[in-house]
Amino acid sequence: MSGPADCPAGVCVTCSDQAVPMTVLRLVEPDLAMAGTGGVAEEVSVALVDAVVGDTVLVHAKEAIAVIAKGGGDGQA
Secondary structure, eight states, X not given: OOSGGGSGGGOOTTTSXXXXXXXXXXXXXXXXXXXXXXXXXXXXXXXXXXXOTTOEEEEETTEEEEEEEOOOOOSOO
């Protein structure tokens, strides 16, 4: 994403003051993942959490800060 023009309602879901739950869709690198919510996917850091595909993570400023639900994925893309 390049800025507010790319974000729904002009507000980036990961840059607002609130953290949002997102589902890990695939692991891109050991510390990066594609995560989504409501049909919108974006790259987020998972360096601070032990997340696998299918987990729901709490994301703030494109950084996963907690795993809030285990999805039972195998961690493979």
